[in-house]
Amino acid sequence: MRRLTWFNATSLTLGFAFLYLPMLILIVYSFNESKLVTVWAGFSTKWYGTLVQNEAFLDAAVVTLKVAVTSSTIATVLGTMAALVLVRAGRFPGRTLFSGMIYAPLVMPEVITGLSLLLLFIGIGLDRGILTIILAHTTFSMAFVAVVVSSRLMSFDRSLEEAALDLGCSAFDAFRLVTLPIIAPAVISGWLLAFTLSLDDLVIASFTAGPSATTLPIKIWSSIRLGVSPEINALSTIMIGIVAVGVITASLVTKRASLRQQAEERAAAQQV
Amino acid sequence: MGQTVFEPWNDPDEKPLIQFKNVTKRFGDFTAIDNQTFDIYEKEFFALLGPSGCGKTTMMRMLAGFEAPTEGTILLGGQDIAPIPPNKRAVNMMFQSYALFPHLSVWDNIAFGLKRDRMSKDAIAARVEEMLTLTRLTQFARRKPHQISGGQRQRVALARSLAKAPKLLLLDEPMGALDAKLRQATQFELMDIQEKTGTTFVIVTHDQEEAMTVASRVAVMDEGRIVQADTPARIYENPSTTYVADFIGDVTIITGRASPAGEGYEVHYAEAAAPIYSAFDIDLAEGETCHLALRPEKVSITAERPADRRNAVQGTIIDIAYLGNLSTYHVEIEGGQMVKAQAANTRRLSRRDFTWEDTVWLSWTDTAAVLLRE
Numbered sequence: 334m335r336r337l338t339w340f341n342a343t344s345l346t347l348g349f350a351f352l353y354l355p356m357l358i359l360i361v362y363s364f365n366e367s368k369l370v371t372v373w374a375g376f377s378t379k380w381y382g383t384l385v386q387n388e389a390f391l392d393a394a395v396v397t398l399k400v401a402v403t404s405s406t407i408a409t410v411l412g413t414m415a416a417l418v419l420v421r422a423g424r425f426p427g428r429t430l431f432s433g434m435i436y437a438p439l440v441m442p443e444v445i446t447g448l449s450l451l452l453l454f455i456g457i458g459l460d461r462g463i464l465t466i467i468l469a470h471t472t473f474s475m476a477f478v479a480v481v482v483s484s485r486l487m488s489f490d491r492s493l494e495e496a497a498l499d500l501g502c503s504a505f506d507a508f509r510l511v512t513l514p515i516i517a518p519a520v521i522s523g524w525l526l527a528f529t530l531s532l533d534d535l536v537i538a539s540f541t542a543g544p545s546a547t548t549l550p551i552k553i554w555s556s557i558r559l560g561v562s563p564e565i566n567a568l569s570t571i572m573i574g575i576v577a578v579g580v581i582t583a584s585l586v587t588k589r590a591s592l593r594q595q596a597e598e599r600a601a602a603q604q605v
Numbered sequence: 606m607g608q609t610v611f612e613p614w615n616d617p618d619e620k621p622l623i624q625f626k627n628v629t630k631r632f633g634d635f636t637a638i639d640n641q642t643f644d645i646y647e648k649e650f651f652a653l654l655g656p657s658g659c660g661k662t663t664m665m666r667m668l669a670g671f672e673a674p675t676e677g678t679i680l681l682g683g684q685d686i687a688p689i690p691p692n693k694r695a696v697n698m699m700f701q702s703y704a705l706f707p708h709l710s711v712w713d714n715i716a717f718g719l720k721r722d723r724m725s726k727d728a729i730a731a732r733v734e735e736m737l738t739l740t741r742l743t744q745f746a747r748r749k750p751h752q753i754s755g756g757q758r759q760r761v762a763l764a765r766s767l768a769k770a771p772k773l774l775l776l777d778e779p780m781g782a783l784d785a786k787l788r789q790a791t792q793f794e795l796m797d798i799q800e801k802t803g804t805t806f807v808i809v810t811h812d813q814e815e816a817m818t819v820a821s822r823v824a825v826m827d828e829g830r831i832v833q834a835d836t837p838a839r840i841y842e843n844p845s846t847t848y849v850a851d852f853i854g855d856v857t858i859i860t861g862r863a864s865p866a867g868e869g870y871e872v873h874y875a876e877a878a879a880p881i882y883s884a885f886d887i888d889l890a891e892g893e894t895c896h897l898a899l900r901p902e903k904v905s906i907t908a909e910r911p912a913d914r915r916n917a918v919q920g921t922i923i924d925i926a927y928l929g930n931l932s933t934y935h936v937e938i939e940g941g942q943m944v945k946a947q948a949a950n951t952r953r954l955s956r957r958d959f960t961w962e963d964t965v966w967l968s969w970t971d972t973a974a975v976l977l978r979e
């Protein structure tokens with residue numbers, strides 16, 4: 334191990350402070366006794382208590398979860414299908430256009446995506462509510478899934494599918510029994526990405542949400558305009574907690590799987 | 606010998622299992638298979654031999670259904686196979702890259718094809734065990750492909766393709782990663798399987814010895830074309846071109862001009878040298894350029910000129926390759942032509958008759974050298 338130099342230590346500290354200080358402050362103030370956000374008046378968990386009784390927040394949380402789960406699942410199915418076509422189909426008329434278009438939502442300003450979806454929903458007379466948010470989130474997150482899955486498919490060995498066909502699988506069975514299990518990690522991370530994108534989306538949701546359904550980010554945003562409350566801090570702390578647990582678990586699982594594989598490969602190499 | 610010879614290609618009543626009819630395969634501008642017409646018969650062990658990139662794998666992939674011919678048709682049992690998808694063909698292929706399913710254990714890899722046939726669980730288990738025993742993989746059944754060695758992976762791929770006992774089995778370099786002993790055992794195993802199940806094999810190999818051992822016919826390929834398809838013995842003894850002669854086994858090629866003499870031809874290969882005589886059945890014009898293909902083991906090496914042979918030349922030993930049981934002598938004869946001669950090492954190395962720089966006589970019979978037009 335090389336020792337940390339003075340310069341490295343400083344940049345490390347500064348970097349992490351920059352990243353995590355705001356969140357740290359938020360977490361600290363969520364345990365503040367005082368109703369005034371900026372004045373510390375001792376430790377308390379009472380805001381977590383009031384939060385649980387705030388029905389508006391709870392409703393919004395339920396809507397957010399429903400939207401996130403549904404839209405990311407649909408986006409994963411559609412995105413994976415799009416990725417398959419992108420990577421697999423040979424040349425067909427408009428292929429370049431199609432592959433360019435699938436990436437467009439990644440770079441499109443959210444305001445524009447939101448606005449165009451809003452116009453569409455009004456145009457076809459769809460009442461804004463949970464359904465429209467789901468559709469909107471599916472639309473933009475499937476592009477992310479397509480990108481993640483297609484980069485995995487590029488390195489996928491086609492002869493595995495051919496072997497499955499050769500052994501008597503239908504094309505669908507070959508996908509279900511061979512391709513899907515092998516690309517599953519990419520599909521799962523695509524789903525996770527779509528899920529998080531949906532969880533924290535504010536802009537597109539604001540365009541497509543209606544009076545019947547509000548998501549948590551919208552709720553937080555609108556209540557902040559009336560002033561920051563310790564309740565919001567508490568809510569945000571919970572969200573940070575959930576995300577942190579998710580990310581850490583995912584990375585631990587991946588790391589352990591890769592360590593195990595390395596160990597097995599070493600063992601195999603030794604007894605050749 | 607009372608035994609009938611297995612030579613269905615000489616029997617006009619025999620119906621071929623596979624027929625290639627003017628098959629051409631192009632990838633863009635590149636012609637991988639060039640207008641090929643040939644037959645493969647049931648229960649044959651048809652070996653494709655040729656340098657890397659000559660189209661062997663492409664040939665296999667067309668039979669398995671992963672590539673369609675650009676032109677021409679392939680018939681399997683008299684039926685055009687073009688409209689039949691790979692999963693409906695009674696053909697199994699062992700891939701050059703093995704293509705093992707990484708997420709499945711060795712056992713499940715082998716069982717994969719059987720499960721598609723809706724066999725009973727017990728029947729599948731029995732068949733898998735049989736394959737595991739055959740390929741000596743029983744103790745690795747629960748391992749994943751990345752937990753076993755290269756040679757073991759190759760055996761899994763072989764077992765997986767054998768498991769369904771297909772009518773036609775395509776093996777793309779099936780034994781490249783096996784050590785000599787296991788390779789030999791597997792070769793005999795394949796021949797045994799063929800005897801038991803009557804499977805027809807098309808096998809790609811780089812190893813000519815392997816092709817000679819297992820094949821009923823060997824097809825030597827060059828740049829998308831089969832140059833010669835014949836029994837191993839005929840390929841070796843009667844190659845049709847110098848390319849084939851050179852590809853199979855060791856050979857000396859002497860180029861010269863032919864002039865008819867008696868039953869055969871005299872070949873003039875150097876100004877001052879006496880011509881070489883070959884009584885070989887071929888039609889050559891006076892003065893036509895031709896090639897003599899001479900196998901080293903058919904050339905005797907002696908200190909004195911043998912009295913009874915028409916073909917005898919004097920030369921100097923330039924190099925000796927010691928192969929244990931045999932030694933190959935590289936002898937330079939008149940005109941700078943190198944000729945290889947092989948002799949059995951009947952005596953110990955220290956008591957060898959000839960050594961470097963020795964002047965020796967090389968001789969061979971009238972029928973030893975094969976005359977070739979190209």
Ligand SMILES: Nc1ncnc2c1ncn2[C@@H]1O[C@H](COP(=O)(O)OP(=O)(O)O)[C@@H](O)[C@H]1O
Pocket residue numbers: 632635637655656657658659660661662663664
């Ligand atoms: N899908 C493909 N696209 C373009 N060229 C190909 C393709 N498959 C094979 N080829 C070319 O065809 C030739 C024959 O390939 P292959 O049949 O794999 O040779 P072999 O198995 O004899 O080594 C090679 O030159 C290879 O580059």
Ligand SMILES: [Mg+2]
Pocket residue numbers: 661662701777
């Ligand atoms: Mg090949």
